[in-house]
């Protein structure tokens with residue numbers, strides 16, 4: 001029997017892993033790149049948000065579109081929308097790889113996450129860990145029963161990445177609470193099969209073993225104030241409580257080496273032996 005099977009499957013980052021593999025600026029840069037590309041691809045469905053954006057922000061997106069398509073006006077945006085790409089295609093066009101869930105290469109491990117196209121270079125953000133964020137003093141008892149999708153951060157903050165049952169209900173309810181008119185502050189589509197943020201599948205990455213070394217690691221990231229409001233709709237995380245106004249916590253998975261097309265991602269759960 002593998003070690004993790006007789007332990008609790010809670011993950012945490014040990015003290016010695018406090019050093020980040022890549023800088024926060026690099027994480028932010030990648031998320032902005034991917035979210036902007038998703039936003040532009042999705043623009044015809046974003047008209048409510050588009051009208052709220054200040055002119056300089058609209059101009060920035062027009063410039064980005066012009067770079068992509070040599071088109072500078074909204075007519076061009078609408079025209080392009082008829083041929084909108086799937087989110088995983090946008091990921092490939094933006095970062096040079098795509099990832100998806102499929103039956104794990106390990107026997108009896110359920111599903112895992114694979115590189116489906118392209119090459120993930122060492123140091124790339126390859127996934128995000130979706131879910132509800134709980135401060136360590138917040139109630140998670142019922143959600144945690146038999147739940148293998150709970151991630152523990154360095155400071156004890158927990159992320160419940162389960163897309164079923166009570167965890168799903170809690171996430172949806174928090175998401176509705178934080179919506180500001182047409183502005184969604186997070187993404188709920190990771191709870192469905194039609195995920196709009198193709199990175200938001202990191203909770204399905206399986207644990208490494210002696211035979212299958214880890215090729216990705218977890219890295220915490222706090223969303224800085226000033227993150228573009230129109231792009232927050234792609235964050236697959238939400239705080240359980242709206243009382244404490246702290247930055248949104250995210251966890252991304254970073255490639256520890258180049259990962260080729262067809263390879264499965266493996267992380268190290270750093271299982272806590274109870």
Ligand SMILES: C[S@@+](CC[C@H](N)C(=O)[O-])C[C@H]1O[C@@H](n2cnc3c(N)ncnc32)[C@H](O)[C@@H]1O
Nearest residue numbers: 009106108109110111148149203204205206207
């Ligand atoms: C966070 S989930 C990962 C996604 C899971 N494979 C699924 O399809 O739902 C963690 C669970 O995946 C399975 N798992 C993860 N790593 C494994 C491994 N190396 N060997 C066997 N099962 C594994 C265990 O059942 C574990 O409780």
